[in-house]
Amino acid sequence: xxxxxQSPQSLIVQKGGISIINCAYENTAFDYFPWYQQFxxxxxxxxxxxxxxVSEKKEGRFTISFNKSAKQFSLHIMDSQPGDSATYxxxxxxxxxxxxxxxxxxxxxxxP
Amino acid sequence: IAGITQAPTSQILAAGRRMTLxxxxxxRHNAMYWYRQDLGLGLRLIHYSxxxxxxxxxxxxxxxxxxxANTDDFPLTLASAVPSQxxxxxxxxxxxxxxxxxxxxxxxxxxxxx
Numbered sequence: 001x002x003x004x005x006q007s008p009q010s011l012i013v014q015k016g017g018i019s020i021i022n023c024a025y026e027n028t029a030f031d032y033f034p035w036y037q038q039f040x041x042x043x044x045x046x047x048x049x050x051x052x053x054v055s056e057k058k059e060g061r062f063t064i065s066f067n068k069s070a071k072q073f074s075l076h077i078m079d080s081q082p083g084d085s086a087t088y089x090x091x092x093x094x095x096x097x098x099x100x101x102x103x104x105x106x107x108x109x110x111x112p
Numbered sequence: 113i114a115g116i117t118q119a120p121t122s123q124i125l126a127a128g129r130r131m132t133l134x135x136x137x138x139x140r141h142n143a144m145y146w147y148r149q150d151l152g153l154g155l156r157l158i159h160y161s162x163x164x165x166x167x168x169x170x171x172x173x174x175x176x177x178x179x180x181a182n183t184d185d186f187p188l189t190l191a192s193a194v195p196s197q198x199x200x201x202x203x204x205x206x207x208x209x210x211x212x213x214x215x216x217x218x219x220x221x222x223x224x225x226x
Contacts, residue, residue: 099160
């Protein structure tokens with residue numbers, strides 16, 4: 001059973017456009033929601049993360065929006081660039097536990 | 113600073129053979145993890161270790177074992193490989209023994225079991 005559901009599976013965006021990736025979860029005990037970025041042949045790398053005490057976090061062109069009541073969170077990439085082309089994973093965990101539950105990933109392609 | 117190194121980079125293994133995937137970190141992180149990545153399934157935790165001398169089971173531990181003799185090394189052993197263990201394996205570490213902190217991932221080992 002997938003603890004974190006991620007969509008879409010793949011996404012093609014024009015350069016300069018907005019990329020949006022959505023995730024949903026069921027376990028209300030989750031209190032840490034990171035996004036990881038993975039380039040081909042590399043390990044995932046932390047991109048940005050949020051805790052449920054805030055509804056939005058922005059770092060440069062990357063923004064996480066968090067909706068606690070809907071149990072959903074999303075990643076927005078503004079002014080998408082070809083260098084953003086990668087696979088993005090959302091994840092969730094419970095403080096004090098040992099597992100970070102990952103979504104199934106979204107392959108983003110930004111075309112020039 | 114190397115961060116996390118994994119060896120080998122890739123391996124083709126006959127079913128039934130024993131294999132150890134190596135992982136070493138130089139960040140003095142307490143916690144270390146092994147994940148497998150499969151298309152359409154994301155990353156799933158196999159085993160973890162909160163500190164040297166302790167280990168625990170993750171979501172998909174069957175067929176795998178780990179040891180943590182010291183802070184830096186966290187090898188993953190497949191005692192008798194099966195084709196369903198074909199995957200990309202990532203070692204990760206965290207500077208907190210409590211999950212929820214950022215994970216640093218290694219470059220991965222691509223394993224094919226035939």
